[in-house]
Amino acid sequence: MWRFLTTLVMGLRLICPACRRGRMARTFYTIHQYCPACGAVLDRDHGEVTGGMAINMVLTSILGLVAGIYGLFFTGFGFAAVTTGTAVLAALFGLVFHRHACGAWVGFLHGTGAISERRRRPSSFWSFGVLLR
Numbered sequence: 001m002w003r004f005l006t007t008l009v010m011g012l013r014l015i016c017p018a019c020r021r022g023r024m025a026r027t028f029y030t031i032h033q034y035c036p037a038c039g040a041v042l043d044r045d046h047g048e049v050t051g052g053m054a055i056n057m058v059l060t061s062i063l064g065l066v067a068g069i070y071g072l073f074f075t076g077f078g079f080a081a082v083t084t085g086t087a088v089l090a091a092l093f094g095l096v097f098h099r100h101a102c103g104a105w106v107g108f109l110h111g112t113g114a115i116s117e118r119r120r121r122p123s124s125f126w127s128f129g130v131l132l133r
Contacts (some may be wrong), residue, residue: 004112005111007108007110008108008111009107011024011105011106012100014099014103016035016038016040016042017106017110018035018040021037021038022036022037022040024106025099025103028099029098031103031106040115044114049102051105051108052098052103052105053101055101055104056094056097056102059097059101060094061090063089063093064090067085067086
């Protein structure tokens with residue numbers, strides 16, 4: 001159980017859950033296919049971020065709902081201002097949190113064993129396939 005939670009936290013922090021040294025994020029919106037430090041697989045099928053999108057969508061929706069209810073009932077702002085503010089907050093949160101959600105998904109996959117930690121990237125350009133340690 002602790003290993004699973006550790007891999008989730010490492011994923012949220014965008015640190016490789018296999019070696020706990022490599023950085024997962026290549027750019028603001030993309031994740032490396034392999035860990036730059038240990039070569040562990042981070043992205044099974046390059047571009048598969050369905051789980052990360054689901055995590056991002058759920059957390060953004062919850063944040064928007066809480067912010068909207070708080071804005072309507074506990075502040076003096078009108079409906080239009082609260083709606084606009086909540087929409088902007090949710091959009092910004094979704095954009096900023098996207099790579100962390102994808103990292104959490106990678107951590108989830110590593111924690112459940114769906115991604116093998118023993119795989120390495122090919123040693124050269126001409127090596128086809130994934131080599132095992």
